[in-house]
């Protein structure tokens with residue numbers, strides 16, 4: 391059987407990540423120049439000096455940008471001091487053209503986030519890329535169908551085919567329901583599927599997507615599973631009984647949870663899973679301080695709290711679950727209670 395990652399769509403989504411990295415790196419440098427960091431970095435300065443000289447409040451964002459550039463060999467880091475080495479090159483024009491053609495919503499998001507990146511550094515992230523407004527949620531939903539799609543589907547395939555009849559499955563922070571649709575199409579079991587989504591705008595899109603699937607599908611099992619579905623815009627996890635779910639799925643949500651409460655959330659998710667139940671997650675991570683995911687522009691999104699660091703995240707999972715499997719260096723994880 392061909393590997394899931396061999397298919398054309400997966401290769402295209404991998405290509406998007408590869409082509410976009412040099413763009414994010416170049417934009418990090420352009421933004422630093424724009425806020426006046428170039429000469430200070432040419433002299434050499436630490437994070438505290440740089441943020442106070444430039445009135446930057448969001449030091450996590452600044453540190454992420456600087457570390458991305460260290461990882462790329464454009465800055466040097468010695469005894470906490472960042473020094474300029476060279477500017478990153480512009481990304482190849484053909485690659486940017488490819489990204490615009492194949493991932494138009496993501497490129498629009500990059501433009502929007504970049505136009506507010508300076509403000510975000512000064513502690514004012516942009517409303518127009520959050521999850522509460524209809525226009526931004528529509529953009530997010532389109533973007534979520536672009537390059538994140540194959541990785542999400544890969545994660546879903548780690549549990550959907552094995553679901554037993556009567557399994558109870560929660561999509562935590564399910565957004566516009568792309569994962570719900572994938573789960574419904576991938577399983578042959580009679581399941582109880584729930585989505586928790588705080589944003590009413592997003593929940594509206596999820597209901598619409600599932601309604602459309604109901605009308606289109608010829609599968610009785612999909613129709614039956616849709617009839618049993620529950621949408622929640624509120625989820626008081628402490629009120630959920632122990633051992634409730636067979637699977638909890640979470641895609642691109644953890645970086646919106648403050649790092650100080652991620653441990654508590656994972657412990658609670660473990661508690662509400664049945665013994666042997668699976669917590670399957672997909673999100674971007676930083677491999678280490680200087681091997682960062684380059685999408686620093688996420689800091690323009692009001693709820694962004696920073697991607698987790700791989701070891702810290704895997705340790706949290708191992709602390710709470712009996713077995714942990716990771717794919718693509720922590721991008722997709724499967725943890726069993």
Ligand SMILES: C[S@@+](CC[C@H](N)C(=O)[O-])C[C@H]1O[C@@H](n2cnc3c(N)ncnc32)[C@H](O)[C@@H]1O
Nearest residue numbers: 521534563564565588589641642643646647693
């Ligand atoms: C990029 S979207 C991902 C949506 C969907 N899971 C997907 O993969 O397409 C991020 C989601 O995180 C949700 N979110 C943000 N902060 C959250 C929080 N503190 N608790 C739960 N969900 C949150 C947002 O409402 C949004 O649906």
